Amino acid sequence: xxxxxxxxxxxxxxxxxxxxxxxxxxxxxxxxxxxxxxxxxxxxxxxxxxxxxxxxxxxxxxxxxxxxxxxxxxxxxxxxxxxxxxxxxxxxxxxxxxxxxxxxxxxxxxxxxxxxxxxxxxxxxxxxxxxxxxxxxxxxxxxxxxxxxxxxxxxxxxxxxxxxxxxxxxxxxxxxxxxxxxxxxxxxxxxxxxxxxxxxxxxxxxxxxxxxxxxxxxxxxxxxxxxxxxxxxxxxxxxxxxxxxxxxxxxxxxxxxxxxxxxxxxxxxxxxxxxxxxxxxxxxxxxxxxxxxxxxxxxxxxxxxxxxxxxxxxxxxxxxxxxxxxxxxxxxxxxxxxxxxxxxxxxxxxxxxxxxxxxxxxxxxxxxxxxxxxxxxxxx
Amino acid sequence: xxxxxxxxxxxxxxxxxxxxxxxxxxxxxxxxxxxxxxxxxxxxxxxxxxxxxxxxxxxxxxxxxxxxxxxxxxxxxxxxxxxxxxxxxxxxxxxxxxxxxxxxxxxxxxxxxxxxxxxxxxxxxxxxxxxxxxxxxxxxxxxxxxxxxxxxxxxxxxxxxxxxxxxxxxxxxxxxxxxxxxxxxxxxxxxxxxxxxxxxxxxxxxxxxxxxxxxxxxxxxxxxxxxxxxxxxxxxxxxxxxxxxxxxxxxxxxxxxxxxxxxxxxxxxxxxxxxxxxxxxxxxxxxxxxxxxxxxxxxxxxxxxxxxxxxxxxxxxxxxxxxxxxxxxxxxxxxxxxxxxxxxxxxxxxxxxxxxxxxxxxxxxxxxxxxxxxxxxxxx
Numbered sequence: 001x002x003x004x005x006x007x008x009x010x011x012x013x014x015x016x017x018x019x020x021x022x023x024x025x026x027x028x029x030x031x032x033x034x035x036x037x038x039x040x041x042x043x044x045x046x047x048x049x050x051x052x053x054x055x056x057x058x059x060x061x062x063x064x065x066x067x068x069x070x071x072x073x074x075x076x077x078x079x080x081x082x083x084x085x086x087x088x089x090x091x092x093x094x095x096x097x098x099x100x101x102x103x104x105x106x107x108x109x110x111x112x113x114x115x116x117x118x119x120x121x122x123x124x125x126x127x128x129x130x131x132x133x134x135x136x137x138x139x140x141x142x143x144x145x146x147x148x149x150x151x152x153x154x155x156x157x158x159x160x161x162x163x164x165x166x167x168x169x170x171x172x173x174x175x176x177x178x179x180x181x182x183x184x185x186x187x188x189x190x191x192x193x194x195x196x197x198x199x200x201x202x203x204x205x206x207x208x209x210x211x212x213x214x215x216x217x218x219x220x221x222x223x224x225x226x227x228x229x230x231x232x233x234x235x236x237x238x239x240x241x242x243x244x245x246x247x248x249x250x251x252x253x254x255x256x257x258x259x260x261x262x263x264x265x266x267x268x269x270x271x272x273x274x275x276x277x278x279x280x281x282x283x284x285x286x287x288x289x290x291x292x293x294x295x296x297x298x299x300x301x302x303x304x305x306x307x308x309x310x311x312x313x314x315x316x317x318x319x320x321x322x323x324x325x326x327x328x329x330x331x332x333x334x335x336x337x338x339x340x341x342x343x344x345x346x347x348x349x350x351x352x353x354x355x356x357x358x359x360x361x362x363x364x365x366x367x368x369x370x371x372x373x374x375x376x377x378x379x380x
Numbered sequence: 381x382x383x384x385x386x387x388x389x390x391x392x393x394x395x396x397x398x399x400x401x402x403x404x405x406x407x408x409x410x411x412x413x414x415x416x417x418x419x420x421x422x423x424x425x426x427x428x429x430x431x432x433x434x435x436x437x438x439x440x441x442x443x444x445x446x447x448x449x450x451x452x453x454x455x456x457x458x459x460x461x462x463x464x465x466x467x468x469x470x471x472x473x474x475x476x477x478x479x480x481x482x483x484x485x486x487x488x489x490x491x492x493x494x495x496x497x498x499x500x501x502x503x504x505x506x507x508x509x510x511x512x513x514x515x516x517x518x519x520x521x522x523x524x525x526x527x528x529x530x531x532x533x534x535x536x537x538x539x540x541x542x543x544x545x546x547x548x549x550x551x552x553x554x555x556x557x558x559x560x561x562x563x564x565x566x567x568x569x570x571x572x573x574x575x576x577x578x579x580x581x582x583x584x585x586x587x588x589x590x591x592x593x594x595x596x597x598x599x600x601x602x603x604x605x606x607x608x609x610x611x612x613x614x615x616x617x618x619x620x621x622x623x624x625x626x627x628x629x630x631x632x633x634x635x636x637x638x639x640x641x642x643x644x645x646x647x648x649x650x651x652x653x654x655x656x657x658x659x660x661x662x663x664x665x666x667x668x669x670x671x672x673x674x675x676x677x678x679x680x681x682x683x684x685x686x687x688x689x690x691x692x693x694x695x696x697x698x699x700x701x702x703x704x705x706x707x708x709x710x711x712x713x714x715x716x717x718x719x720x721x722x723x724x725x726x727x728x729x730x731x732x733x734x735x736x737x738x739x740x741x742x743x744x745x746x747x748x749x750x751x752x753x754x755x756x757x758x759x760x
Contacts, residue, residue, distance in 0.1 A: 337700075339388060339396060339707065339728045355417070355732040363423035370424030370706040377704055378421055379428035379441070380451045380586070 001056070001269060002294060003049070003233075004276025005313025006329040006348060008320045010284055017279075017287040017319060018330060019347040023295035026311065026346035029302070030332050035343040036356025037328035038312050038364060046326040052314030053236045057269075058220070058365030059213055066239065067151070067208020072141035074235020076133040080143060080210045085151045085178070088206045089132070089140040091116060091199035092157075092165075100161050104138040105199035113140060116199055123188045128181055142204065144182060150175035155205035156186060165203055215241025216267060220369060225261055227254045228271035237269055251293070255300040262304055270301070279317030287319050307372035308335040310364060311346070328358045335371030381436070381649060382674060383429070383613075384656025385693025386709040386728060388700045390664055397659075397667040397699060398710060399727040403675035405682070406691065406726035410712050415723040416736025417708035418744060420695050426706040432694030433616045437649075438600070438745030439593055446619065447531070447588020452521035454615020456513040460523060460590045465531045465558070468586045469512070469520040471496060471579035472537075472545075480541050484518040485579035493520060496579055503568045508561055522584065524562060530555035535585035536566060545583055595621020596647060600749060605641055607634045608651035617649055631673070635680040642684055650681070659697030667699050687752035688715040690744060691726070708738045715751030 007017035040047040041061045050071055051061035069086035080086060091113065093102040108116075113134045120132055129145040152172035156165045168186065170179040186202065193200045216224040218241070226237030226244045234244045243265070247257040251272055258268050272294055278287035302309070316327040330351040332343075341355035352358075369375050387397035420427040421441045430451055431441035449466030460466060471493065473482040488496075493514045500512055509525040532552035536545045548566065550559040566582065573580045596604040598621070606617030606624045614624045623645070627637040631652055638648050652674055658667035682689070692711040695704050710731040712723075721735035732738075749755050 337388065337698075337705075341732055342729060355738065357737045359423070359738075366422065366424030368424075370426070375424060375426065375706070377426045377428050379431040379445055380448045 001053070001271045002275050002291070002311065002313045003271060003273050004279040004287075004315060004317025004324070006316025006318070006325070006327045007279065007284075007287065008316075008318035008325075008327070010320075016348050017275075017284060018291055019349065021288045021291040021295065023291060023346055025295045025298045025302070026332075027344065029298075029309070029311065029334055030346040030350065031344040032340055033332040033334040033343070034338045034341055034356055035330075035332045035346075035351045035354030037348070037351050037354075037358045038331040038361040039328040039358050040315050040361045044326045046324045047315050048324065049232060049314060050236065052324075052361075053233070054213075054240070055361035056312065056314060056364050057216070057240050058362055059240070060362060064211070064213055066211055068206025069141065069208045070206075070210060070239075071232060071235070072135060072139075072206070073143055073210075074239065075135065075232040076141055077231045077235065078131065078133060078141070078143055081145065082210060082212075083145070083147075083149060085144045085149045085153075085207055085209055087142050087144070087204040087208075089142050090157060090203040090205075091138045091140065092201045092203045093198040094165070094201040098164050100158060100163060100165060100201070100203070102198060103157065103159075103161065103203060105201075107137045108199050110134060110136045112199065113137065116193065116196065120189055120192060120202075123185065123192050125181065125185045125188055128185060130185060138199070144185070146178075146181060148177070149181075149209075150178045151207045151209045153179055153182070153207040155203075155207075157203035157205040165201065168204070168207075211239070213240055217241055220267075220365065220374075222267040222374075223265045224267040224269065225258075225265040226269045226271070227257045228269070229254070230271070230273050233271045233273070242269060251297045252300065255297060258301065259304060275313070276317045279319050280322055282319050282322040284319035308333065308368045310334075310368060312361075312364070329361075331356065331364070333364075333367055333371060337371055337373065381433070381651045382655050382671070382691065382693045383651060383653050384659040384667075384695060384697025384704070386696025386698070386705070386707045387659065387664075387667065388696075388698035388705075388707070390700070396728050397655075397664060398671055399729065400664075401668045401671040401675065403671060403726055405675045405678045406712075407724065409678075409682070409689070409691065409714055410726040410730065411724040412720055413712040413714040413723070414718045414721055414736055415710075415712045415726075415731045415734030417728070417731050417734075417738045418692050418711040418741040419708040419738050420741045424706045426704045427695045428704065429612060429694060430616065432704075432741075433613070434593070434620070435741035436692065436694060436744050437596070437620050438742055439620070440742060444591070444593055446591055448586025449521065449588045450586075450590060450619075451612060451615070452515060452519075452586070453513075453523055454619065455612040456515060456521055457611045457614065458511065458513060458521065458523055461525065462590060462592075463525070463527075463529055465524045465529045465533075465587055465589055467522050467524070467584040467588075469522050470537060470583040470585075471518045471520065472581045472583045473578040474545070474581040478544050480538060480543060480545060480581070480583070482578060483537065483539075483541060483583060485581075487517045488579050490514060490516045492579065493517065496573065496576065500569055500572060500582075503565065503572050505561065505565045505568055508565060510565060518579070524565070526558075526561060528557070529561075529589075530558045531587045531589045533559055533562070533587040535583075535587075537583035537585040545581065548584070548587075591619070593620055597621055600647075600745065600754075602647040602754075603645045604647040604649065605638075605645040606649045606651070607637045608649070609634070610651070610653050613651045613653070622649060631677045632680065635677060638681065639684060655693070656697045659699050660702055662699050662702040664699035688713065688748050690714075690748060692741075692744070709741075711736065711739075711744070713744075713747055713751060717751055717753060
């Protein structure tokens with residue numbers, strides 16, 4: 001999983017990052033594979049990392065939408081319990097009348113964030129435990145623990161300035177007590193931050209419990225392992241029941257981890273973050289370089305002779321856009337039980353000519369199960 | 381319908397059965413046609429003959445899943461009534477304590493099967509008529525007839541050895557009386573086989589009534605005829621309301637049957653079994669030969685000048701896999717009202733480049749109706 005794999009052509013050369021990169025190993029794999037473009041969610045839809053990953057893992061990216069609070073909690077490796085409710089927090093600035101003047105409190109430093117999180121740790125509300133963790137700058141995550149919490153709650157973040165934060169509203173009758181309890185905490189937090197500047201308020205959004213999506217073991221009878229460095233991807237893997245393996249930071253380390261555990265698992269998810277990061281930074285040349293480095297390392301994975309090997313990304317992150325984009329993502333699947341198409345290099349234009357065409361990412365797992373002869377016949 | 385048409389490349393040549401076969405007539409047709417790959421059920425899903433055929437006939441292969449008992453009954457040409465319940469039978473071996481030791485009774489001969497079926501014909505249960513027919517080896521089919529039978533019944537086949545067969549369980553409350561009645565028959569059958577070896581028990585699965593799928597006449601206003609040699613395919617055709625024509629065994633005979641009835645029908649389904657059989661046997665060379673012979677015969681069908689002609693298969697049966705596979709199947713559709721694409725030969729790789737791409741088999745009937753100008757405008 002090369003995060004943010006797809007790109008857009010540099011106007012100077014007419015080539016995308018992947019087309020520009022020298023990738024002899026990926027090209028050879030493409031020649032032995034069936035190829036196409038993987039559409040993560042739907043035409044024109046740029047996915048977040050959650051839907052991008054879950055679709056490739058075979059989950060409906062619409063039905064399985066994971067709340068923002070959960071992704072934040074996963075992102076800091078917080079061990080959530082089924083009854084916990086998580087929310088994303090923004091530190092913000094309010095004026096004397098309580099109106100929001102800056103939804104990000106001037107993007108305070110992560111250090112300040114840590115100090116404020118520690119300070120809020122002292123806020124007490126009877127019957128409620130609150131776990132707070134810093135993400136970065138103005139971003140933090142809260143996990144609420146109490147008996148009988150509901151996550152049917154509206155955001156306090158008004159998404160604009162000049163207005164009061166919303167109270168937490170119950171969006172279902174059974175959430176009324178939860179809303180009252182958490183509003184007490186917000187009031188107490190506001191009081192605790194009253195003498196701070198600029199971060200004198202918290203805005204909460206994306207209240208959510210840990211979803212029960214069903215695990216890889218339950219859905220596919222696969223014993224699955226994740227080899228990912230960044231917490232959010234480790235968390236997404238945990239969400240679908242993968243074992244998250246300890247690994248080093250380089251792709252070479254990650255492939256060494258796969259090799260070490262090769263016999264213990266029937267499925268490996270390996271996540272490479274650097275391509276997405278280069279895309280988000282708008283650094284076309286660095287993304288090309290990351291892809292060339294990944295290509296060189298790939299031989300270590302191919303040498304393990306997987307029954308079925310897929311190389312793709314969870315979404316495109318074109319350096320020209322500096323953000324996730326809606327473009328379908330180059331995809332190759334190699335199995336000895338497929339009819340290789342005529343694609344002989346790995347890139348956006350080459351994969352357009354692949355036999356898979358543009359296909360829903362959600363189909364990838366079924367193709368992998370078939371390509372490793374793990375499915376039985378349907379119907380007599 | 382060339383059963384099991386699609387294949388996989390022979391590692392020695394890199395060519396599939398169809399790519400290896402000399403098929404000048406199919407190649408000419410492909411050049412005059414729109415081409416693509418037909419996906420029977422979904423990515424990675426290898427279909428049985430039931431879903432493979434029903435999808436091409438335009439029925440949703442998931443919603444229209446036909447129970448195993450029905451396919452067995454169709455396969456022996458049994459004239460089922462709407463209230464009948466069919467089940468597939470395995471002759472099996474049980475030990476002194478009733479535990480299954482061999483689910484197939486050592487694959488007894490078809491002759492032994494016939495003798496046992498005759499013996500079970502003497503088993504009487506008040507209020508129940510039972511029709512038994514030999515399929516082959518350990519396989520037989522039972523059709524149960526009584527007032528108010530339900531098919532909401534669980535299998536007795538435990539799908540493993542070392543355990544007792546299941547009693548027939550009602551999976552819906554209204555099936556309780558049926559379960560009791562059929563359990564009496566199973567007990568009596570067991571008693572009747574007590575002195576047999578190794579086939580001293582029957583295991584039943586796939587209880588099902590004849591489904592009401594709606595006929596070709598109702599769905600498409602087509603008067604449809606089937607020209608198929610093997611019972612199961614004749615049965616599948618009858619299931620969708622086709623007239624099943626008497627025909628000889630060779631493809632030449634089958635096309636002569638089409639010619640004879642040309643004016644009496646608006647749709648012909650012609651089924652060629654030999655390609656699938658060669659694939660199941662793992663006989664690459666014979667499958668190539670079957671395809672070449674089919675190609676030679678095809679001129680007789682083309683000479684009838686159908687408004688719309690489709691050549692495809694219900695699923696792939698690669699000789700390398702010796703079984704039905706999930707691969708999408710080469711497909712061509714010739715009509716004077718289409719824009720031929722640039723595919724000029726009929727094969728897996730060639731059809732990948734066709735204008736239809738990989739498309740759901742279920743769309744084929746709509747394409748055929750359109751290609752013979754039988755559909756009116758949708759919407760004003």
